[in-house]
Amino acid sequence: MSMSTIEIYCDSCDYCVNDTFMWGRFDYAFDDYRLHVNREKGWCNDCKSFKAIEYFAIPTEEEPLWQGIDNLHKTVLPNFWRYLFLRLTGRLWLIKNDLDKIKERYYSMYLLSKRQDKVRCLACGSCEVQPFRDKSKREHESGDFSDYATKMIHPGCGGVIHCRSTGMRLHMRFDNVRVYSPEGEYLGEEKYKTV
Structure with missing residues (x-):
C-alpha cells in the first residue's frame, strides 16, 4: 500500500x-x-x-443499531425461503455482513457510552x-x-x-x-x- x-x-x-x-x-x-x-x-x-x-464518533441517526436489527429480523430470520435461497446461491455472506455490522455498532456504542470523555x-x-x-x-x-x-x-x-x-x-x-x-x-x- x-x-x-x-x-x-x-x-x-x-x-x-x-x-x-x-x-x-x-x-x-x-x-x-x-x-x-x-x-x-x-x-x-x-x-x-x-x-x-x-x-469516538457520535453515531448518526440514519443508521441506529436497532434499525440494523429490525432489517435482519424482517428480511432473514422469519423467512425460511429467503434463507434457503441465500444458502443455495452462495450469498449467505450477506447475513454475516448484517450481523457483523450490528456487532460493530453495538461495541462502538458501548465504547461511546463508557469512555467518550476519556480519550x-x-x-x-x-x-x-x-x-x-x-x-x-x-x-x-x-x-x-x-x-x-x-x-x-x-x-x-x-x-x-x-x-x-x-x-x-x-x-x-x-x-x-x-x-x-x-x-x-x-x-x-x-x-x-x-x-
Missing part, C-alpha cells in the same frame, strides 16, 4: 514530526469480537509530541491529550502540497503548528496489529490474521 507522508512542525522551535505514527492496524479486543480503533492526530502532554489518539493516547495511554483538528486539512488533501499554517498553537512553546507534504510516498505492509483493551490499555502486538 502506498501512503503519502505529512510533516508537522512548529515555526518557533525545532519541533518536527512525521505523521507515520498514525499508520498501521489498531484493534480493541473484546471477548468475542475485534473492533477497529478509530483514531486521529493529537498532542499528548505526557509524550510531548503529536501521537495517534482515540476518536487516550495510543502510544502511552495518557488521558492528557488535545485533538489536532486542522481546518486547513481539506486544502492539503485536494492536492495543495505547499506549506500551510494550522490554527493550533504548539503547547509549551507558543509557536504556530504548520503542516507540509514531504513529497514522498512510502510503500508499507502492516503484518502486526496493535491490540488495546476496551478501556484503552495497550495489550501488545499480534500477527494480523486475514479472515
